[in-house]
Amino acid sequence: MTKIKWNHAAALALFAASQVAHAGAPSVGSREYKVLLMPSAFDSSPVDTANRFLTDLQASLAANGFDSTVKKSFKADHDRTVLYYDSPGTCVVRQTGYSMRERDESGDRKIELKFGSPNESTSANTDVTGSSSKASSKLEDDITPPSNETFSHSTSEPLSDSKNINHLSDINDLFPTTHAFDSISSQPLVPVSGLSIHELTFDGPTSDIGQEDADFTMTVWYANGSTTPALAEISFEVDVSDKGVFTDKVTARSQLIFNTIQGMTNWVQSPSSTKTAWVYKYQPSFCSQ
Template sequence: MTKITWNHAAVIALFAVASVAQAKTPSVGSREYKVLLNPATFTGTPVDTANRFLTDLQASLAANGFDRTVTKTFKADDDRTVLYYDTAGTCPLKSIGYSMRERDESGDREIELKFGSADESTSANTDVTGSSSKASSKLEEDITPPSNHVFSHSTKEPLADSKNINHLSDIKDLFPTTTAFDSISSQSLVPVSGLSIHELTYSGPTSDLGQEDADFTMTVWYTNGSTTPTLAEISFEVDVNDDGVFTDKVTSRSQLIFDTLQGMTNWVLSPSTTKTAWVYKYQTGFCSQ
């Protein structure tokens, strides 16, 4: 009798451990739709250009039968410096689906490690746990033209003023469960394509899609001290509902907005890509020196 009771308890404990393990595997919490725009149109005052774009978007959505509205206007949000890191010549992060980005807003530094895969399970089960008690992680679905879907598992955390990013070993210091670069930890990390990016973001517009909202952000980049915009992106993010799903109506309305954005040919950069891919392509041969 005692043995049976002990086995029963062990089974319960085993299921409890399994449940905890399952709880650590994240599920998709949001979708972010992203389209690059022609940066030349943002010369001047970016917020004014962003709101002219918004007016055109509202008209285009109405013409395409969108049964909702986009309310509010763009206002200045973030003003920060952005660096992406990898090893020149070989790009080990990029080659296996990682990216590492630092943001610095008035001395408030933040580092993010991201892993992306077209397979949701692969991304969800790639551990990117941070080293800080203030680290936050998420799994989201990134969607870019024409219909590219990547599941991104990322963690961001504060970065101390005294911390320099010099070698691949710094990834292990900041994200200790990441072992992919252990064998080459002494290799150097440098800003990808030699870029220091001045990033301005504008937020505010939103659209009620039914249960969840689409929240819009306009991002404008200036590179290496230039006063001329070199990249512009319009994006909108949609969270899952309280049941952890995207309803059919939310999905179809999101797709309509995304299709409408791609159809705004007087604004859209073609071909469109991701900001990260753009950074890697900025310096020809950065990954194959």
Template sequence: MKTIISVLMVCNLAAIAANVKANPDVTSREYKLMLKANSFSYTNEALNVLELLDNIETTVESAISRNVTGTAKLSKVRDIKFYDVEKTCVLKHIGYSFRERMTGGNSEVTLKFRSADRYISNFENLSAISNQAESKLEADIGISSTSTFNVVYGHSTKVPNSRTINKMDDINEQFPGFQQNYAFSNSLDLNLVGNLTIREHVYKGVVIDLGKFDAEISVTLWYNAVPSGNQMPVVAEVSFKYEDNSADYTKKVVNRAKQSFEAIQGLTNWIDPNSKTKTKFIYDYNSSFCQ
């Protein structure tokens, strides 16, 4: 009897321990600034991006006395779609977004939850059935009307996708933790937010030497459908990020990152402090979608 009781106690303690969340590691930190979209055009976008990055290089190197190196190249061309329930926008309402990226005919979906509280964000169950699922807790750092350093924590999981997205079961069946928590009906229609398919161009190849970590700079341009001629993007963003699975960041790294972020904000010819973020642009594009 004592043996049985001891085994039960061990099992109970193990169960309790499994439910205890440790201090959540923020494995990625990304600093984002919206740009003046009319500073770019499809015909000249590579030259526009190089000019921007030349300005960033000069400004950041002066601010942190470290090198900014590399050459920007167009690294990603893909189509972006967001899905939600038309009229109610239940995903947005509970702090979620559901995004599909298409690259060369291959689909990948990402379920993401955002909160200003990293514990709340981390507690969301974003487990997926795919053995290729990738999850992370990321600090998204931007600016707001009242702050030059505004942090939101994004907890996300991305998986390869072979489904045609049109019903809530396209989320529920791939993310069982989400289904368990929210129990939305599988038959609930999912609609393309704003009826928008965005063509995304991402330039990479330039890094900031922060010390222990390098931060990779990305310039992201969103076009409404496939661009041509002198068409301007509808949204433009510059960001840089560094990652560590152990979240073992040093004081020098985070301070240099903040100084770099503040320095880039000073590029007033490029930065648009009043521009909408990418996700907000999607949801605001058609004002009747969520009503």
């Protein structure tokens, strides 16, 4: 069991370029709290390891005075291939505040363009509209250790089997309101760090935190065909209420869970980062001129 101290919110000092103001900017629909865990713990039977983590989390929450618990257990959810795209030598996609990710699950391809900023208005007013009638957009508040906050505006849509991603112009083809790369559209767009990621996700556990539930996901990554886990992340998502707000109770209880996880030092990777940051660090020379 791990005792913790309360962490106060902190903001990242970062300015992301190339935002495009537009009418009807979205509002935040959810918060997602994310913590990287030590991947070596998941060397065998990741679902069993995920549930051992859950048992430890339940005990740590009780030790920290949480008057509820996390119910249910982890079960297999997604099994897919993940690619991140950027321009080698410049990483101009990341430099302008975006990320571009493809997920392929048994031939069902989806592409996502995401813009992130510590400023909610900047992110909300950056248009990432997709080209497909089946495109789905959202604005969420991503929170990572120790208390970094990024507002992420993203659109995900189907990607046809025949669509090849080769140049920055493909971003505009798929997300036609995004013009940040128009002047350099001929530059190549390739998988970041040469990485092909085998992603397993596990879901199921929930916790009653007031007007909303916290829904938990465990993610495990394997890099370039390896059978040894390269990354593991525990996350939980909390939706806004029917009135479009996070109540004080929901916020306080979410923060308690988040801080409790960070205090589980036998599980948590330190220093922590994000999955996207890990991808770009995998081969540091990828972004070098």
